[in-house]
Amino acid sequence: MKKTIGLGMAVFASLLLLTACGGDKKTNHSSSDKASSASSSMMEESSMMGSSDTAIANYTDGTYKVEAKEFDENGWKEHVELVIKDGKISEVTYDAVDKDGKLKTADATYKEKMEAGSKTYPEKYTKELADQLIKTQNVNEVEVVTGATHSSENFKKLAEEALMFAEKGETGTHTLDLGK
Structure with missing residues (x-):
């Protein structure tokens, strides 16, 4: 510098x-x-x-939630909820819900199958992604979790959209087409 x-x-x-x-x-x-x-x-x-200093966005305090527009091919609808306090990301919740309202992080069968093949599972990788975002305060600095690449990419898209609403101060629940 x-x-x-x-x-x-x-x-x-x-x-x-x-x-x-x-x-x-x-x-x-x-x-x-x-x-x-x-x-x-x-x-x-x-x-x-290329300065190492990055512009810090001006977020409005509140709760911002963005969920996938559709259920994915496995029957899950992902969502991210961010709490902005004092202009910073203070809480992050990332999960998915099925048509019956069951959370992916609470599905023991899904956890067992995923952990056996990927060495990770929803409760673990959702926390890792949320913790990274709180620490870095920047979606672009959140690294993909090995074994949960698709979910990591969706997390970043949903969080980026939520932060866009936080810049505008538009609280509430919004939807995003994650595509197929």
Whole structure:
């Protein structure tokens, strides 16, 4: 970060010096216009170089839920519910429900079958994904859970949609077409 600032200041000083020493005599720009232009160029170069600082979204406190529009091919409808407190993600719930209202994380048979093949199961991977989102506060930094790739991708899509509503302050339950 210090190198980026130092480089930016050097670029700014060079641009300011070049602008002051040799300019187009036909235009009548004040030195503050030139400095402002050089400063804008420096900012653009700095942002193109890729700053480690990321813009933090402005979330409105509340509860935001997004659920899949349809049940998937296995009979589950996934959903994510986010609680925003003090502008940050404070709670995350990720699960799926079947047509009878039974939660995927509470289905012992599903857990047994999935754990045997994938070494993970809904109660485990939903918590891992939720914990990652709370820790990072950024859907793009949530890593896919091995053995639950499809569910991890759906989690990210649902959470991203919920955060979009959190930016607008539109609480409640919304739907998203996860496609097939």
